[in-house]
Amino acid sequence: MKGFSKREREIIQKGLFEKGKELFGQFGIKKTSVEDLTKAVGISKGAFYSFYNSKEELFFTILEHYESEFREQLLKEAFQEGVDPKDSLKRFLKKAIVMMEENPILDKFRKGEMEYLLRKLPEEKLMEHFGDEDDFFLQFVEEQKRRGVFKDYDSKAISGIFKMIFFVNMNKDGFGEESYDEMIELVVDMVSTYLVNE
Structure with missing residues (x-):
């Protein structure tokens, strides 16, 4: 060749x-x-x-690119000066969910392609990716605790709550379309209420 x-x-x-x-x-x-x-x-x-090595590897490269842009955009908009921190966190979480749903690659990944991709990619590549994801959430949480925005709960526990919200969104079809929006609204409201310092 x-x-x-x-x-x-x-x-x-x-x-x-x-x-x-x-x-x-x-x-x-x-x-x-x-x-x-x-x-x-x-x-x-x-x-x-x-x-x-495979079409799955190409897809994963594109997915990581979008996730990187997604994180960068979210961080720019999180906890801006003059905005109530509780409202800011609600906006942050809702914006993240909307961005996932509006991006065709992230949306396809959310709609059942994740399991297929996990089977096809090398385990070390996946471990590296999920490690980066953990680092992102943990760094975000630590920064907000340092600034006095978040209460002093365990950082990994808070990070896990954010991942849980995104996981729920990735699997929204299993929650029933008629109640999903209200459920997410309640979760976001409860997390913001209990997590953010008054």
Whole structure:
């Protein structure tokens, strides 16, 4: 197989990333084939594997990119000056849920693709990812405790509550559409009430 120059590799990698966002967002992981991706960027199926070990790895790379943007945007908006901290936390959690639901990749991941992806990816890659996620929540919690925003509960317990809210959202289909919005509203309200210092 003919090797690609550095510039060609950069262009192809960017193309796979962009087409991956488009195709995975529209069809999900299972219904998008390696051939769909390679046809979209004009390379052979064999050439695909010099960039990614699998379509699942490409999806995961895109997912991590979105999650990174998602965290950055949320942190910018959290606990701004002059805004009541309790209201700010409510907005933070609601905004996170809306962002997950509006992003086609995160939404597809939420709608049953997670289990499939967990089966297909190497365990060490998943452990690294979930470790980063734990670090993000823990750092966020520690920062808010340092600033006096959060009460002095165990940081890992608070971090776990945030993850639990996102986990519920990832599995919202199991909670019944008619009561889900009210349930999330109640959870967000209770967490904000008990977590934030007066």
